[in-house]
Amino acid sequence: MEHLLNRRVQSIQMSGIRKFAMIAAQYPDAISLTLGQPDFATPEHIKQAGQTAISNDRTSYTPNAGLIELRQAACAFLSQKYGLDYRADSEVIVTNGASEALDIALRTLLEEGAEVLLPGPIYPGYEPLIRLCGAEPVYLDTTKTGFRVSGEMVRQALTDKTRCLILPTPSNPTGVVQSEQSLREIADVLEEREVFVISDEIYSELLYAGTHASIASIRSMRDRTVVINGLSKSHSMTGWRVGFTFAPAYITEQMVKVHQYNAACASSISQYAAIEALTAGIDDAEAMRAAYKQRRDYLMERLLGMGFEVIQPDGAFYIFPSIEKFGMNSFDFATRLLEEARVAVVPGVAFSPLGEGFIRISYASSMEQLRAAMDRLEAFVQTL
Structure with a gap:
């Protein structure tokens, strides 16, 4: 069969x-x-927080979007580190790692026949999720531009079917970071088009010089961008499976439906450990x-x-x-x-x-x- x-x-x-x-x-x-x-x-203090959660029987379902204390901590972390401001009650979802965050974002934003712009070379986890939505990946060739995406590159790839741009920064596999100038160029191109952005910032804490910049910090982009982040890389918590989506309420309201039926909620034990990571473990x-x-x-x-x-x-x-x-x-x-x-x-x-x-x-x-x-x-x- x-x-x-x-x-x-x-x-x-x-x-x-x-x-x-x-x-x-x-x-x-x-x-x-x-x-x-x-x-x-x-880190030991994060492991201890997870052990304490188990000892205190904090092992039941949490709200679908995650513990409000964790969502508040995540918002405070992004605000302090990157100047991004989100509402904990309506613009944040705690997910089972950044992978699930990407899945619920794409399933919410895409419809059959839509096109998604991807800078290549790129992490291989995006294309299968796009295709499972019935959408088509369109690769932007960055091999001659130092692995960076330019506004003109995006402009040339746009069609009437373009629904979304995926922008990983820092990038896997290249480690390259999009500059603030390049992000503004991309924003200028997209400003007059109805195109969403998924900004995958899972490596945002592992920047070797300067401060991490998010396209969501640009006023015209904030209400069309889903920021993906998590604790796997920043706090060496790959197996704890804690990711986040940060997005305007009208997108988050729809994504949480997909998350609800996909996973109900992230692990309660991991969520309590994540509160410790984002507060006492902020650095x-x-x-x-x-x-x-x-x-x-x-x-x-x-x-x-x-x-x-x-x-x-x-x-x-x-x-x-x-x-x-x-x-x-x-x-x-x-x-x-x-x-x-x-x-x-x-x-x-x-x-x-x-x-x-x-x-x-x-x-x-x-x-x-x-x-x-x-x-x-x-x-x-x-x-x-």
């Missing part, structure tokens, strides 16, 4: 990141630089960010020394060097690197066809592992 299964589900593929991570797992002596999993433990990301910057600088020095062409990441914990000079496609390069040097990276093609010719290296690993991996990579490229 396989032919009766949903054709849209059958047509989408498993993430290329996970696929290659599973291949790498077959090599126990390999150094894996594949997943976006912080190598730091969740927990600082030590992690400093360590990631040190690793970023080390990888830049090593990769440039090996002759790679690479754009310096401004945030997150990924670097995306070009491998075109080696005359192989990204899957073959990554496969040979794994088999011959026991280093696992993600082929660039996993991040859309525009990622071909690159590899993604995650530096959410210890300096010891990174040094060993770079030594192996250097020995490998000398054989090519």
